[in-house]
Amino acid sequence: MKFIVGSKNPTKVNAVSSIFPDNEVIGIEVPSQVSSQPFSDEETLEGAVNRAKQCAKVENNSAGIGLEGGVMYVGDRLYLCNWGALVTPTGTIYTASGARVLLPKEMEKPLKQGIELGVIMDQYANKTGVSKKEGAIGIFTNNQLTRQEMFAQVVTLLKGQWEYWQNK
Numbered sequence: 001m002k003f004i005v006g007s008k009n010p011t012k013v014n015a016v017s018s019i020f021p022d023n024e025v026i027g028i029e030v031p032s033q034v035s036s037q038p039f040s041d042e043e044t045l046e047g048a049v050n051r052a053k054q055c056a057k058v059e060n061n062s063a064g065i066g067l068e069g070g071v072m073y074v075g076d077r078l079y080l081c082n083w084g085a086l087v088t089p090t091g092t093i094y095t096a097s098g099a100r101v102l103l104p105k106e107m108e109k110p111l112k113q114g115i116e117l118g119v120i121m122d123q124y125a126n127k128t129g130v131s132k133k134e135g136a137i138g139i140f141t142n143n144q145l146t147r148q149e150m151f152a153q154v155v156t157l158l159k160g161q162w163e164y165w166q167n168k
């Protein structure tokens, strides 16, 4: 069976390949149909599900996977949040969330103005393409958890739920 991932971001596609090493995995661009910078758990999850649903429709006997990054308030502080969705060839949807990490207070203003976290992170870290490499989570954990590793854990949660529920 083939896995179609709703992104060309290598952290996402490689995360899926690492968890399904014996399957063909491809990344295609699909619209998340939410803001380019989701601002809540709900919106981030919706983006992941929208991506996964579109991917699952592309080919017969393929599963769609959507992985989405966003930000969310916990109390009055903004955290990075992450969600994933898997749509099986028969249309069952599994969802799971990923690790969260606190963002610096100073990022709140530009995020509210609509600047994407990827852009803000590059400026903050004085690097290019942070969102395609270690990610915000890598920067703020001193590279102890990279964006790809975090998404790989989300994909593990999706795979495990699929295995658990399909025989119930």
Ligand SMILES: O=P(O)(O)OP(=O)(O)OP(=O)(O)OC[C@H]1O[C@@H](n2cnc3c(O)ncnc32)[C@H](O)[C@@H]1O
Pocket: 006, 007, 008, 009, 012, 036, 037, 038, 067, 068, 069, 070, 080, 116, 117, 118, 119, 121, 130, 131, 132, 134, 135, 136, 137, 138, 147
């Ligand atoms: O091509 P796609 O799949 O859209 O990949 P993306 O990097 O834009 O990722 P998302 O749309 O899922 O994330 C929404 C926004 O948040 C940014 N973002 C999310 N998580 C991030 C992280 O860990 N590091 C840097 N930017 C991140 C990302 O760059 C986007 O601007």
Ligand SMILES: [Mg+2]
Pocket: 036
């Ligand atoms: Mg994006």
